[in-house]
Amino acid sequence: MTEGSLRERLAAAVEAGMPAARDDLARLVALRSVANPAIEPRSECVAAAELVGELYAQAGVDGIQAHPTPDGSLAVVGRTAGPAGAPTVLLYSHYDVVPVGDPDGWRTPPWELTELDGRWYGRGSADCKGNLVASLLALRALREVLGGWPVEVAVVCEGSEEQSSGGMEALARSRPELVACDALLLADTGNVEVGLPTLTTSLRGTGSVLMTVRTMTHPAHSGMYGGPAPDALQALLTALASLRDAHGETTIDGLSHDGVWDGAPFDTNRFRDDAGLLAGVEPLTGTGAVADLLWARPAATVLAIDCPPVSQVTAAVQGEARAVVNLRVPADTDAAAAQQLLIAHLRAHTPYGAQVEIRPVSLGHGFRARTDGPAYAAMRRAMRTAFGRDAVATGQGGSIPLATALAELVPSAEIMLLGVEEPASRIHAPGESVDPEELRRTALTQALFLADLGGLLEDRVVEATETPEETETPEVPGASL
Missing domain, CATH: 3.30.70.360 (Alpha-Beta Plaits)
Structure with a gap:
């Protein structure tokens, strides 16, 4: 098998897996997995954890278990050994979602995955069930093409991330072997715009x-x-x-x-459009600029x-x-x-x-990634191939507590944040949706990354920059409390 044919076969396998991925996402979206029993029954989260475990097992992940955490949620974990000496990659996502909000703000039923104008609508379709499905699609494509995975694969899917109640963090601290890895893909962010691959390297x-x-x-x-x-x-x-x-x-x-953002400036017009400001309303800049208030203050x-x-x-x-x-x-x-x-x-x-x-x-707590390791280089190559564009790096306003905890528990691991979300996804707002092409490209990125990290793309000849351009993106509306 030539290098080019491996990339092509992975791309074809991901494309062929999209109908099944849509079915998986529809089943997940149908579960009202808000981790707050005052809003939705706890049975919905339990059912979601069971479904996540079933999907992981079908994809080939071994030892799937739903671990109770101190906040009452269930974290689904598993691990499949790879070839001797191969690195370990941990794939993270979460199956809990925020409430639907104002029903009048939805053009489609919030708990039913619905295609409209080329997008898939439903609560959690992007954050974070869409990210979970992208990882599943990548794992299936690799197994179909290679018959297995070239690295050790571990998975973690938590059930209370949106509540910021620390259940998964506490489980990781008490059972660090569950999160041991060399590289961690936190699939809970997204791209600054559709079709532009983005690595989130800092979190407020x-x-x-x-x-x-x-x-x-x-x-x-x-x-x-x-x-x-x-x-x-x-x-x-x-x-x-x-x-x-x-x-x-x-x-x-x-x-x-009085902090000043030392990266590239944030375009005011782009912020105005992405945030949906009304006519005559201007972004708040205080004594600085948009980027200062977003990232430095x-x-x-x-x-x-x-x-x-x-x-x-x-x-x-x-x-x-x-x-x-x-x-x-x-x-x-x-x-x-x-x-x-x-x-x-x-x-x-x-x-x-x-x-x-x-x-x-x-x-x-905030987080800043170390971006100079081999896993980041492999991810940039994968993104360049999957998206046809060089990756950019950005910050995000949301906090992902597990990122900070894992940076302490597995200090040598490279932590990468990416995902299917982009401004039009409107996560946490009525009318949440995912662009299926973003899901496909993100899945292909992960498949190529795992193949590259496992040493199967030895030539690694792609026209990608080894250091991503620093850019900024507006905070995703309604990011976690």
Whole structure:
């Protein structure tokens, strides 16, 4: 078998496997695997874990097990030995998803994979069930063409990534043999645009807090008490408003907000289009530029507020209100320390002597990849062949706690973040979808990468740069808490 024919046969096998991949994705999307029993039944996540295990086993992965984790979720793991002396590659994804959100925002049923205008729609179709299916497709194509895998293959698919509750991280720390590897493919990100292969090399740290403000034992009639009655909702809004200045700069007491992004600038027009800004609305740049606020400075976002909805309005001063605030920090900032500064800031800026209760609800440390090893070189070659374009490198706003944990547990492993997602996927938003061509190209990339790392593409002659261009991408809307 010549080198060229191996690449061609892998590409043909991936293409032939696309109908089965669509069927797999449809079965996965049909499961409402939100890892929050207050929103969807836990049985949906259990069924998803069972299906993931079944699909891995059908693809040829040995020793499939669903391990309980401390947060109550199930992590599906397995491992198949490779040839003697071959490196070990760990393929990661997650089967849990975020809630569907506003049903009116969907043009298609959110729990039914539906093809529309050349895309496949459904919750999880991209994040992250589409990424899981791409890995399965790559493994099947390799087995079909080669009769086996040229490297040792380990798989991990967790069930609570979107909750940032640390179940998989705790399991990895207690059972490090489950994640032992030489190279790790974290399939939970994506490309800066359709058809442009992208490696995410840095992740912002993140931390969310739940803030509750109380001023009275019960709401008070605004006609009888309005004026002198301390409004808990107004007190909450005052504290939240203090998180940003008039130019949009996040200004948390004690937290630096003057960082400058040292990579290529982020095109403002591209950000405006990708984020869907309305006419007359401009990106916030504070005292810097878009890239500075995305990657080099903290960003506080109010994710949700509990207070009476407009549809149930009454003439009352509120005695209690609460909100969830999310903080993103640059990769090299201590996320835990920044979260404590956020808590102290909110307490200090809440007026009226209100009672304030603030508790952390999630925490994820930042991550920066080492990109100069042989696995990264093999991945760039694979991307160049699969996409026909050189790979670029980017950062992302979302935190993937397992990336940081694995960097500690397996310090010699090369960690690569990639996936099927791109701006049009609208992950975490109503109308999530995946471009099937992105799924196909990503699957082919992984198949070529495993073949290359296993020494089967010895010539490795492709016109690819060995150091990817540094570029930026907007934060995926609604990234994990």
